[in-house]
Amino acid sequence: MVVPKAKVPDVLQLYHSGCSGGHLGVKRTLLKIQERFYWVHCRRDVEDWCRKCTSCAAVKGPQIRSKGALKLYNVGAPWERIAIYVAGPFPVTESGNKYFMVVMDYFTKWPEVFAIPNQEASTVADKLVHKVFCRFGVPLEIHRDQGRNFESQIFQETCRVMGTQKT
Structure with a gap:
């Protein structure tokens, strides 16, 4: 079924955040939607929806994890x-x-x-x-x-x- 652009948020809401969705992530949400629906730029819309989902973001935490600064220690002799x-x-x-x-x-x-x-x-x-x-x-x-x-x-x-x- 081809989905009009006005109904895309409703489909995304139902299949990602709704009772049957369960915040499954991009791949599984996309598979569930592609079984029944089609619209132009479906993948991009699903990725954007999942990325902007506040429930998913709260569970996953920050995507960029800070790392400690590593130092290179040059040692010139044993037991220095x-x-x-x-x-x-x-x-x-x-x-x-x-x-x-x-x-x-x-x-x-x-x-x-x-x-x-x-x-x-x-x-x-x-x-x-x-x-x-x-x-x-x-x-x-x-x-x-x-x-x-x-x-x-x-x-x-x-x-x-x-x-x-x-x-």
């Missing part, structure tokens, strides 16, 4: 820049540890994993100085999350004394 992450809690081991501290070199991708009993700043700083800095040297930068253990005065003072910048 490291990343630290504390994972856990895990089941307590026989030696009383229930966290893992993961330290990874950006240049070589070499991971070092240490079992620690807690994630307090003093424990993290102690492990970092005695197990990483003593073996591999002091890095220029330490990349870490914004956990309380990395924001504490002890950790900040350790980085200041060692001459390491936090990112």
Whole structure:
């Protein structure tokens, strides 16, 4: 059946937003309409109708999702820049540890994993100085999350004394 231009909004309302429509989206609404009706620029009208539908827009949310800015870090030597992450809690081991501290070199991708009993700043700083800095040297930068253990005065003072910048 050929639909006059004046009746196109009624058909779109019925097949997209009505009881039998259910806000099915462009493809399925277009298929349902094309089974029974025809008019010039049918596809364009269905796409416009679905795009302007406030119920569909409310469910779908914004179409353009913002993405975080990515940075390219150039590292010229091993252990120049490291990343630290504390994972856990895990089941307590026989030696009383229930966290893992993961330290990874950006240049070589070499991971070092240490079992620690807690994630307090003093424990993290102690492990970092005695197990990483003593073996591999002091890095220029330490990349870490914004956990309380990395924001504490002890950790900040350790980085200041060692001459390491936090990112």
